[in-house]
Amino acid sequence: MEEYMLETRHISKAFGKQLAVDDVSIKVKKHTIYGLLGPNGAGKSTLLKMLTGLLRPTKGEIVINGHPWSRKVLKDIGALIESPALYGNLTAYENLLVHAKLLHLPDSRIQEVLNIVGLENTGKKKASQFSLGMKQRLGIAKALLDHPKLLILDEPTNGLDPLGIQDLRKLIKSFAENGITVILSSHILSEVKQLADYIGIIQNGKLRYEGKIDESQDLEKLFIDVVNKQ
Numbered sequence: 001m002e003e004y005m006l007e008t009r010h011i012s013k014a015f016g017k018q019l020a021v022d023d024v025s026i027k028v029k030k031h032t033i034y035g036l037l038g039p040n041g042a043g044k045s046t047l048l049k050m051l052t053g054l055l056r057p058t059k060g061e062i063v064i065n066g067h068p069w070s071r072k073v074l075k076d077i078g079a080l081i082e083s084p085a086l087y088g089n090l091t092a093y094e095n096l097l098v099h100a101k102l103l104h105l106p107d108s109r110i111q112e113v114l115n116i117v118g119l120e121n122t123g124k125k126k127a128s129q130f131s132l133g134m135k136q137r138l139g140i141a142k143a144l145l146d147h148p149k150l151l152i153l154d155e156p157t158n159g160l161d162p163l164g165i166q167d168l169r170k171l172i173k174s175f176a177e178n179g180i181t182v183i184l185s186s187h188i189l190s191e192v193k194q195l196a197d198y199i200g201i202i203q204n205g206k207l208r209y210e211g212k213i214d215e216s217q218d219l220e221k222l223f224i225d226v227v228n229k230q
């Protein structure tokens with residue numbers, strides 16, 4: 001069986017003369033949580049966007065579950081990149097219904113994912129009236145609809161309160177326990193330390209560090225050492 005859910009092989013993305021992602025090779029083992037760290041502008045979102053097909057790599061290869069990247073692999077990928085695209089005038093249920101129809105999923109799946117993210121009681125409230133945390137949750141529900149094997153989350157705790165962050169952390173852990181592989185980016189080192197099994201640190205588009213982590217590690221020191229070494 002394939003050991004890795006995701007591999008990037010020397011991928012780069014150029015915007016004009018700037019290499020936003022520069023020859024990055026990462027490996028994400030199945031059923032693990034991989035945390036992507038790096039300063040602002042390091043290239044994290046650009047890397048994640050290439051995984052979901054929002055951007056095309058200038059060079060290199062992406063392999064998902066043993067298959068070279070193509071539109072077909074999107075079936076296995078759920079993603080929340082930057083802020084979720086929602087229909088403000090629709091309820092949580094209706095937002096998901098639009099996607100469930102497109103994906104030919106049974107309506108019953110909508111209630112399932114609403115339960116998973118804790119939005120089952122939002123009733124007639126429209127998405128435009130949701131708090132930031134509720135919007136994030138709805139974005140994650142959307143990413144989960146089609147039973148992804150790989151979940152890609154770009155700064156999922158952005159704008160959440162401490163309780164929301166804790167809830168989301170539990171939720172993400174539960175995904176991994178249920179056989180979903182997760183790659184997420186974050187600025188919050190303490191979060192990543194509690195969540196991730198592996199981390200990658202990127203800076204100026206380059207992968208500076210990749211390795212296994214555990215809760216005993218001083219991630220702050222590692223991050224600062226890696227970023228300052230350059």
Ligand SMILES: Nc1ncnc2c1ncn2[C@@H]1O[C@H](COP(=O)(O)OP(=O)(O)OP(=O)(O)O)[C@@H](O)[C@H]1O
Pocket residue numbers: 015020038039040041042043044045046047
């Ligand atoms: N569409 C684009 N056109 C031109 N340059 C871009 C584009 N998208 C990103 N960039 C540039 O690529 C670099 C990496 O940006 P990216 O958004 O990937 O960083 P990031 O690591 O996600 O940062 P942050 O932590 O602030 O979210 C930045 O210098 C950014 O200005």
Ligand SMILES: [Mg+2]
Pocket residue numbers: 044045046154
């Ligand atoms: Mg970003």
